[in-house]
Amino acid sequence: MNKKKVSLKDIAEKAQVSTALVSYVLNGKEKESRVGHEIAVKIKAIARELNYEPNYLAKSLRSGKTQTIGLIIADISNPFFANIARIVEDEAKKNGYTVIIGSSDENAEKSRDLIAVFLNRQVDGFIIVSSEDSEEQIRYLLDKNVPFVLLDRHFPDLATDFVSLNSFKAAFDAGSHLIQNGYKNIGLIAYKSQLFHMQERIRGYRQSLAENRIPFQSTWLKEIGFETVEKEIRVGIDDMLAADFPVDALIFATYRLAIAGLKYINSLGLKVPDDLAIVSFGQAEVFDLYYCPITYVLQPMEELGKTAVEILIHKLKQPDADKKQILMEAKLVARDSSRLKVKVA
Amino acid sequence: MNKKKVSLKDIAEKAQVSTALVSYVLNGKEKESRVGHEIAVKIKAIARELNYEPNYLAKSLRSGKTQTIGLIIADISNPFFANIARIVEDEAKKNGYTVIIGSSDENAEKSRDLIAVFLNRQVDGFIIVSSEDSEEQIRYLLDKNVPFVLLDRHFPDLATDFVSLNSFKAAFDAGSHLIQNGYKNIGLIAYKSQLFHMQERIRGYRQSLAENRIPFQSTWLKEIGFETVEKEIRVGIDDMLAADFPVDALIFATYRLAIAGLKYINSLGLKVPDDLAIVSFGQAEVFDLYYCPITYVLQPMEELGKTAVEILIHKLKQPDADKKQILMEAKLVARDSSRLKVKVA
Numbered sequence: 001m002n003k004k005k006v007s008l009k010d011i012a013e014k015a016q017v018s019t020a021l022v023s024y025v026l027n028g029k030e031k032e033s034r035v036g037h038e039i040a041v042k043i044k045a046i047a048r049e050l051n052y053e054p055n056y057l058a059k060s061l062r063s064g065k066t067q068t069i070g071l072i073i074a075d076i077s078n079p080f081f082a083n084i085a086r087i088v089e090d091e092a093k094k095n096g097y098t099v100i101i102g103s104s105d106e107n108a109e110k111s112r113d114l115i116a117v118f119l120n121r122q123v124d125g126f127i128i129v130s131s132e133d134s135e136e137q138i139r140y141l142l143d144k145n146v147p148f149v150l151l152d153r154h155f156p157d158l159a160t161d162f163v164s165l166n167s168f169k170a171a172f173d174a175g176s177h178l179i180q181n182g183y184k185n186i187g188l189i190a191y192k193s194q195l196f197h198m199q200e201r202i203r204g205y206r207q208s209l210a211e212n213r214i215p216f217q218s219t220w221l222k223e224i225g226f227e228t229v230e231k232e233i234r235v236g237i238d239d240m241l242a243a244d245f246p247v248d249a250l251i252f253a254t255y256r257l258a259i260a261g262l263k264y265i266n267s268l269g270l271k272v273p274d275d276l277a278i279v280s281f282g283q284a285e286v287f288d289l290y291y292c293p294i295t296y297v298l299q300p301m302e303e304l305g306k307t308a309v310e311i312l313i314h315k316l317k318q319p320d321a322d323k324k325q326i327l328m329e330a331k332l333v334a335r336d337s338s339r340l341k342v343k344v345a
Numbered sequence: 346m347n348k349k350k351v352s353l354k355d356i357a358e359k360a361q362v363s364t365a366l367v368s369y370v371l372n373g374k375e376k377e378s379r380v381g382h383e384i385a386v387k388i389k390a391i392a393r394e395l396n397y398e399p400n401y402l403a404k405s406l407r408s409g410k411t412q413t414i415g416l417i418i419a420d421i422s423n424p425f426f427a428n429i430a431r432i433v434e435d436e437a438k439k440n441g442y443t444v445i446i447g448s449s450d451e452n453a454e455k456s457r458d459l460i461a462v463f464l465n466r467q468v469d470g471f472i473i474v475s476s477e478d479s480e481e482q483i484r485y486l487l488d489k490n491v492p493f494v495l496l497d498r499h500f501p502d503l504a505t506d507f508v509s510l511n512s513f514k515a516a517f518d519a520g521s522h523l524i525q526n527g528y529k530n531i532g533l534i535a536y537k538s539q540l541f542h543m544q545e546r547i548r549g550y551r552q553s554l555a556e557n558r559i560p561f562q563s564t565w566l567k568e569i570g571f572e573t574v575e576k577e578i579r580v581g582i583d584d585m586l587a588a589d590f591p592v593d594a595l596i597f598a599t600y601r602l603a604i605a606g607l608k609y610i611n612s613l614g615l616k617v618p619d620d621l622a623i624v625s626f627g628q629a630e631v632f633d634l635y636y637c638p639i640t641y642v643l644q645p646m647e648e649l650g651k652t653a654v655e656i657l658i659h660k661l662k663q664p665d666a667d668k669k670q671i672l673m674e675a676k677l678v679a680r681d682s683s684r685l686k687v688k689v690a
Contacts, residue, residue: 026481068462068466075431076421076427076431076446077428077430079422079424082421082422082424082427083422085421085422085448086420086421086422089421089448089450093455098447098458098459098462100446100462100463100466101445101447101448102443102445102446103430103431103434105431105434105435110438113443114443114445117413117445118445121445121466121467122466136371139393259630262634263630263633263634266634285608285631286629286630286631286634288608289604289611289631289634289635290634290636291635291636
């Protein structure tokens with residue numbers, strides 16, 4: 001049996017066309033080059049008949065040289081992370097890297113499995129959005145000198161490269177903005193989490209009250225479990241509205257908390273912002289399309305993602321480079337959901 | 346130098362506690378087991394001092410046995426695919442598999458790179474949401490006997506396993522529902538794509554008009570390029586509204602088209618459904634939180650994802666099993682955006 005590899009030239013000869021044309025068609029570029037439909041069909045048929053092995057896939061398979069970055073995100077079903085993943089991919093692709101993604105679902109065990117899978121499959125380096133309780137895994141990567149950059153969340157006790165948001169300042173700005181617009185009883189709905197960025201959001205919120213001499217009420221702060229968001233949000237909002245100093249404004253510390261909260265606020269028939277003003281972290285189409293556009297903390301997503309890729313790629317080339325620890329600033333985008341409070345006459 | 350591995354017992358002896366306690370703490374379970382904070386800190390410090398290698402990660406690294414599925418989705422920033430990815434992960438995890446994800450961004454070249462990367466890294470099998478022009482890649486996997494299942498999109502000419510939606514029927518139902526509710530001039534905004542599921546949506550929509558003896562107008566159908574959605578949507582909607590038979594209802598063939606369309610409809614000051622009724626494919630929080638809840642085609646996402654995993658795992662165990670080709674039915678969820686048309690007196 002003749003095992004000689006079928007080439008583009010073989011196909012071109014049989015089809016009586018140029019090799020370039022065959023290449024166009026077999027690389028799916030016939031639309032761009034205005035190849036006639038009939039001739040394209042003919043070329044493909046001959047390629048199949050001769051058992052042509054598409055060069056493009058086979059080539060990268062043989063070389064095994066594809067450079068790869070492992071990206072671990074905390075939750076793929078959260079649009080913030082999904083969009084960051086897309087940015088990381090685009091930036092990596094520009095630099096000749098392919099990204100493979102794992103989602104830890106905010107679960108340390110899954111995160112550990114993913115790190116092991118990616119290490120076994122020899123990714124060149126990692127970009128990681130850490131989940132709760134994953135500090136020991138990060139320490140392990142550090143000890144083993146695996147190149148990685150933490151994205152969006154970091155551990156202040158670990159000397160890693162990271163690109164995160166200045167969450168303290170962002171939450172402080174959110175609280176201050178509401179106070180300036182006449183709201184006084186401001187609640188915060190956050191996650192129950194030891195993750196530093198979440199603790200910083202709580203600290204920034206409390207600081208905005210303190211600097212404006214508004215005494216903090218413990219009913220105003222709700223820390224919600226990851227697994228029981230819907231239920232705890234309902235109970236928490238009920239509690240905040242029934243308190244001695246009922247809230248007139250709410251800050252949501254993440255997108256997912258905002259969605260669950262807004263659904264419940266709608267179901268109660270409360271009007272935003274007259275009954276309850278809203279500011280949220282995270283960003284998503286729903287904040288634009290809601291009947292009252294939602295004020296939100298604009299995180300520099302593009303910058304966060306791109307910078308993480310840059311740092312990692314630089315690190316891959318120069319493993320001894322100094323650690324980069326970058327805190328980026330968010331920007332409050334003020335809209336109707338937190339507009340100036342109307343005083344009741 | 347003593348290279349003997351440090352064990353939990355070594356740490357326990359030095360800390361003068363039980364091995365079980367050390368294990369709890371080093372596996373991050375101290376919260377569950379009510380270990381005192383001080384003793385936990387002490388144990389972690391000793392583990393570090395002795396250079397203890399966390400067993401959990403090292404073990405999976407040494408064995409290299411983690412079973413892995415490669416999932417290729419068409420666009421990670423689309424919530425439909427992000428949610429399906431989460432379902433696939435959960436189901437795979439139940440079966441002892443880890444999922445690594447790549448996003449092709451509807452781009453055949455990226456899809457090809459990802460397939461090569463995943464094959465090089467020896468995933469056990471693939472679940473693939475195909476992108477435009479990727480038919481040859483799928484044929485290649487078929488020829489090479491790589492185990493895979495197509496999800497959400499399939500190629501009618503290829504004898505692969507697949508789990509998809511009955512897109513013809515879903516679009517037919519969407520059109521029929523609008524007609525029953527009194528709308529007559531119904532437009533469809535779809536992608537310009539040769540992908541079978543998109544062609545089927547167009548065919549189903551046209552069939553709903555034909556069966557109700559509504560003559561189709563070519564201005565009612567807009568096929569939008571992936572790269573130019575925002576611009577083409579504006580031009581397309583303008584054109585549909587200015588036509589001889591201006592549309593009184595719109596069907597969006599995907600979530601992303603709906604978001605772009607609704608933003609433009611809002612900016613025109615049109616009211617849904619009085620000025621324009623809406624039905625959309627895809628599902629997302631924004632359809633619930635919009636001022637007028639949007640009627641949508643509920644795709645059995647959970648079923649789609651789970652079934653794809655089931656078929657793949659079965660295939661991995663029994664490579665010669667018969668091909669499974671499954672078309673699932675969508676369900677139209679009727680809400681205010683397509684309610685009974687108010688007749689002008």
